[in-house]
Amino acid sequence: MEKLSEFKDYIPENIYERLGKKIEYLMPPQADSVRKGLFNGKNLIVSAPTASGKTLIAEMAILNSFLSGKKSIYLAPLRALISEKYDDFTKDNSDIKAILSIGDYNEKDYNIDKYDVVFASTEKFDSIIRNSLQKIGNIGCIIYDEVHLLSDIGRGPTLEFLITLNKLLFPNAQIIGLSATIGNSDELADWLKADLVKSDFRPVILSKKKYFEGELINGSVEKLNNGYDDPLSNITAWLFKNNKQALVFSQNKRNVVSNAKTISSLIGSKLLEDDKKKLLSVSKEILGVLDRPTTQCEILSDLVKNGVAFHHAGLVNRQRKIIEDNFKKGLIKFIVATPTLAMGVNLPANTVIINSIRRYGDYGMELLPAIEIEQMMGRAGRPRYDKEGNAIIVARNESELEIIDQKYFSGEVEPITSKFNSEIAIRKYILNLFCLGIYDKEDRISDFFDETFMYFSGIEVYDKIEDAVSFLEDNDFISNNKNKIEVTRMGKLVNSLYIDPLTGSLFIKFIERIKKKESIDEIDLLHVLFCSEEFRHIRTNQKEFQKYE
Ligand SMILES: Nc1ncnc2c1ncn2[C@@H]1O[C@H](COP(=O)(O)OP(=O)(O)OP(=O)(O)O)[C@@H](O)[C@H]1O
Ligand SMILES: [Mg+2]
Incomplete structure (x- = not known):
């Protein structure tokens, strides 16, 4: 750590004063970023451990851009994370107009010209560009938080498309x-013509432990005798006894709810009377969020009475916030979450429990990537709340014990690789590029792809581009008059629905067919939905399946 005062000459006075109100030292990645030209508009890639203060680097860039009269865009993947950064920023900088754009349609999101800083999800900013490009104005800097998600099979292509598009649309904006921590951060920096800030500093020590058959193993062995065979019950009973709050990660919505129920039945009767009273009112608040509470609201509200909550992407924003706030107050003792809380957030979780190292993937049960486990563990021991943190990974058998040691505790995280090379992504984004009106000639489209991380990594997709353009033309999504491409009404509609054009054409053919029928069968509708790529991955449970069998 280095004294902030050492950097007085590097930092504009206005910003120096703002920083001085909340910090005394700069953490190593922050100091390095300042030295490498953060305030001179240099592009930076910061690859550093969890809790090493990367957000402040974003904040300094935003303030610098604001002082020169320009707008900033902060982009991140998860609602909980973006809201937290927005709340923190507006609390410290109430004179700067910021907007939080994460939810469903909101008129305000598209009046972007009225704000100095936009805190948005990648998907939302993509939508803002599609709908209000002319209002975006003079952008000083764009921040991509959790940018290693380029490698994520689900989110990667949208993020890569957006970064590439932003490079073309806003060539003068500073990129942060x-x-x-990833192995090939230098490659990422080269792609974005950025300086690399690399660090292995973490301000709070994180102690990583394995749990197996009643024992916590971390060099030494500690026996947890709480009378439960089930690992989650045994660990949470022990934490509760020691007055520790924890974040439990499970891999899907169904598991988070059932695990939260398990913990709730364990600790509910042991809560202090005072806490119980306060939790009852939090529980009522949760139930009152929607005019007509759903079953999910009722379950959540019941669990909260016992000091436990679940957290997943299906929560109403307001309920999500109530849960996070009351965990911060110490009232809610355990949050069981899907990976929606795995990145970036600062919560007082002294301990993180990773209940399973596997999840269902396209090929059955798959091991979680090391980078995801690292991010989940990193939610424990955050500087604002704790002096030390603990991460406990549950092993179900001897072989998992070994995997945890080799892959998660001593192995390297996977390098990031582009996931753009898919026919769907290419088809979808070419249609979007035509809709944006940036290109009106087929041969220019390859200019765009030459700017992607995929191309930078040596992958050429000229054949796929050609196929995609032919597909769009054959299905009347675009028309090509004398080598000038125009998007048809149907093309615009498919693009605005964010679906794969192939799905669009499937739906159109289906509608043509059923036009002649007198009534539509539910089973016909389900059939066409499940034929599409978007729905192919949705799993039906036994009960749903039996209904139609
Ligand atoms: N210079 C500083 N002095 C004191 N506290 C700081 C400083 N910089 C950041 N912090 C605090 O450290 C905590 C962690 O910071 P931050 O959320 O930026 O971590 P991060 O590097 O983004 O981690 P992650 O990879 O998990 O997102 C925050 O609570 C923040 O307020
Ligand atoms: Mg962060």
């Missing part, structure tokens, strides 16, 4: 990419 904040990333977990």
Whole structure:
């Protein structure tokens, strides 16, 4: 750590004063970023451990851009994370107009010209560009938090498309990419013509432990005798006894709810009377969020009475916030979450429990990537709340014990690789590029792809581009008059629905067919939905399946 005063000459006075109100020292990645030209508009990729203060680097860039009369865009993947950064920023900088754009349609999101800083999800900013490009104005800097998600099979293509598009649309904007520690951060920096800030500093020590058959193993062995065979019950009973709050990660919505129920039945009767009273009112608040509470609201509200909550992407924003706030107050003792809380957030979780190292993937049960486990563990021991943190990974058998040691505790995280090379992504984004009106000639489209991380990594997709353009033309999504491409009404509609054009053409053919029928069968509708790529991955449970069998 280095004294802030050492950097007085590097930092504009206005910003120096703002920083002085809340910090005394700069953490190593922050100091390095300042030295490498953060305030001179240099592009930076910061690859540093969890809790090493990467957000402040973003904040300094935003303030610098604001002082020169320009707008800033902060982009991140998860609602909980973006809201937290927005709340923190507006609390410290109430004179700067910021907007939080994460939810469903909101008129305000598209009046972007009225704000100095936009805190948005990648998907939302993509939508803002599609709908209000002319209002975006003079952008001083764009921050990509958790930029290693380029490698994520689900989110990667949208993020890569957006970064590439932003490079073309806003060539003068400073780029700040904040990333977990990855092996090939230099490649990412080269792609974005950025300086690399690399660090292995973590301000709070994180102690990593394995749990197996009643024992916590971390060099030494500690026996947890709480009378439960089930690992989650045994660990949470022990934490509760020691007055520790924890974040439990499970891999899907169904598991988070059932695990939260398990913990709730364990600790509910042991809560202090005073806490119980306060939790009852939090529980009522949760139930009152929607005019007509759903079953999910009722379950959540019941669990909260016992000091436990679940957290997943299906929560109403307001309920999500109530849970996070009351965990911060110490009232809610355990949050069981899907990976929606795995990145970036600062919560007082002294301990993180990773209940399973596997999840369902396209090929059955798959091991979680090391980078995801690292991010989840990193939610424990945050500087604002704790002096030390603990991460406990549950092993179900001897072989998992070994995997945890080799892959998660001593192995390297996977390098990031582009996931753009898919026919769907290419088809979808070419249609979007035509809709944006940036290109009106087929041969120019390859200019765009030459700017991607995929191309930078040596992958050429000229054949796929050609196929995609032919597909769009054959299905009347675009028309090509004398080598000038125009998007048809149907093309615009498919693009605005964010679906794969192939799905669009499937739906159109289906509608043509059923036009002649007198009534539509539910089973016909389900059939066409499940034929599409978007729905192919949705799993039906036994009960749903039996209904139609
Ligand atoms: N210079 C500083 N002095 C004191 N506290 C700081 C400083 N910089 C950041 N912090 C605090 O450290 C905590 C962690 O910071 P931050 O959320 O930026 O971590 P991060 O590097 O983004 O981690 P992650 O990879 O998990 O997102 C925050 O609570 C923040 O307020
Ligand atoms: Mg962060």
